[in-house]
Amino acid sequence: xxxxxxxxxxxxxxxxxxxxxxxxxxxxxxxxxxxxxxxxxxxxxxxxxxxxxxxxxxxxxxxxxxxxxxxxxxxxxxxxxxxxxxxxxxxxxxxxxxxxxxxxxxxxxxxxxxxxxxxxxxxxxxxxxxxxxxxxxxxxxxxxxxxxxxxxxxxxxxxxxxxxxxxxxxxxxxxxxxxxxxxxxxxxxxxxxxxxxxxxxxxxxxxxxxxxxxxxxxxxxxxxxxxxxxxxxxxxxxxxxxxxxxxxxxxxxxxxxxxxxxxxxxxxxxxxxxxxxxxxxxxxxxxxxxxxxxxxxxxxxxxxxxxxxxxxxxxxxxxxx
Numbered sequence: 001x002x003x004x005x006x007x008x009x010x011x012x013x014x015x016x017x018x019x020x021x022x023x024x025x026x027x028x029x030x031x032x033x034x035x036x037x038x039x040x041x042x043x044x045x046x047x048x049x050x051x052x053x054x055x056x057x058x059x060x061x062x063x064x065x066x067x068x069x070x071x072x073x074x075x076x077x078x079x080x081x082x083x084x085x086x087x088x089x090x091x092x093x094x095x096x097x098x099x100x101x102x103x104x105x106x107x108x109x110x111x112x113x114x115x116x117x118x119x120x121x122x123x124x125x126x127x128x129x130x131x132x133x134x135x136x137x138x139x140x141x142x143x144x145x146x147x148x149x150x151x152x153x154x155x156x157x158x159x160x161x162x163x164x165x166x167x168x169x170x171x172x173x174x175x176x177x178x179x180x181x182x183x184x185x186x187x188x189x190x191x192x193x194x195x196x197x198x199x200x201x202x203x204x205x206x207x208x209x210x211x212x213x214x215x216x217x218x219x220x221x222x223x224x225x226x227x228x229x230x231x232x233x234x235x236x237x238x239x240x241x242x243x244x245x246x247x248x249x250x251x252x253x254x255x256x257x258x259x260x261x262x263x264x265x266x267x268x269x270x271x272x273x274x275x276x277x278x279x280x281x282x283x284x285x286x287x288x289x290x291x292x293x294x295x296x297x298x299x300x301x302x303x304x305x306x307x308x309x310x311x312x313x314x315x316x317x318x319x320x321x
Contacts, residue, residue, distance in 0.1 A: 003223070005307040006298060010321050011222040015179055018318045019186045021066040029073050032122060033057050036075065036129055043102040050098055051081030053136050058159045063166040065181045065206065067189065072119070072128035076159040078136040078144055086135070088147050088154070092118055095133045116147035134159070141247075143266075150275055158247075161266045165246055166206070169213045176219035181209050183222060183315075184229055190316050191287050198287065199280050204273055207262050208232060211242050223295060226314075230292035238281040238288075243268075 021029075037055045044052055059074035060066040077095065085091045092113035099118055100111045110121045117130040134144035135154070141161060145154040169177045188200040209219075212228060219225045243253050244265040252268040260273035260281050291314045298310035304321065311319045 003299060005301070005304040006223075006311055006321055008221050008223060011183070011226075011311075012179070014315065014319055014321075015183055015186075015222070018315075019068060019182050020179075021061075021068050021070050025068075025070075026061065026066065029061055029070070029127060030057065032127055033061075033073055033075055033129060036120060036131075039102045040077075040099070043098065047098070047101075049081075049083065051079065051084065052077060053080055054078040054142065056159060058132065058163070060202065062163055063206075064170065064178045065166070065185065065202075067182060067186060069189070071126070072130055074117070074130050074132055076132050076134055076146070078134045078142065080136045080138065084135060088152055089113075091133055091135070092147070095131060099131060115152055116149045155270060156267050157264070157270075158266045161247055165210070165244070165265045168246070169210050172213055173219045176222075176225070177209065177213055180219045180222060180225045180229070181206055183226060184209060187226075187291060187314055195283065195287065197280075198283055199276065200284050200287075201272065204260075204262050207242055207244075207265070207272070210244070210265075214244070223299065227292055227295050230288040230295070233288035234285055234292060238285050 040052065040055055044050055054076070055078070056062075056076050057073070058076045061070065061073045079091075079095070085094050096111050096113045096118045099120060100106065100108065103111065103120070106120075110123065112119050112121075114130070117132045120129045120131060121127075122129070132146055134146045134157070136142070136144040139158075141158050143156060143158045143161075146157050147153075148155040184205045185202050188202070188205055191198045191200065209229060212225075212232060213219065217225065217228050238260055240261075241253075242262045243250050244263075247266050248268045253263050254269075256271060256274075258271050258274045258276075259278050260276040261271055262273040264270035264272050294310045294313035298307050301307040301310055308319065308321055
């Protein structure tokens, strides 16, 4: 087995050139989110009846795991007060109305309620900001109820705790944890484009890698870390329980008949994979086996051309050395 043609350095260079959101873009997007937050805060000063307790960046941009293909960002908007609607559709309209007033120069179609958020579209940058409302009752750890992306129901969560969870793994393996997450997400995104019906949420990718991180896997060699990721999926048939004890006892997760069991690290009753069927799980296992086999073949390939061809089975034609 050899790494003469492609090893850690080459995969890291590919990530920098083709996978990662460039720093200047990330800074630009964070600044755009900051301007939206400032406008909302000014609106709040003039309209104290709109009881907003916290506005914060969330999602992959906040966690440092965003891909180059990022075209929208998430902002969590904690809302409390007796007049805040408890019905999902009414809550989104309530938030949209106030966002339109906070941005009086925007056309109405630039502020649109979606299934779980209100999208603010900035035509200059082409960037969409998804403002996610969270109903908040004063919890000290910032637990509240957001609108689920999957079925539109309310779901208990804490954005600060989620960000702390990711930050802990990033501190454990500085730079490398986030990079391997981005590489695995890039692979999953490609599978969604190439394989009909393929599903694999980015958050589930992150949770698998968080488990491997907690189990002591060294992420500093990217081909090896990716191979462990694919091997874990194949070895467990994507049916092994994944749960973390950062914010609740593992024993608080009850029995489940769901096919895939990956529990939200801040909510013991939220299996983030509960809607994944056996067919969905099998498709992920098959894709992981193919990717793992391709990496094995690449590491043993006798020529550079053949090595690159095998890596392209994982990352697509944009992988070049």
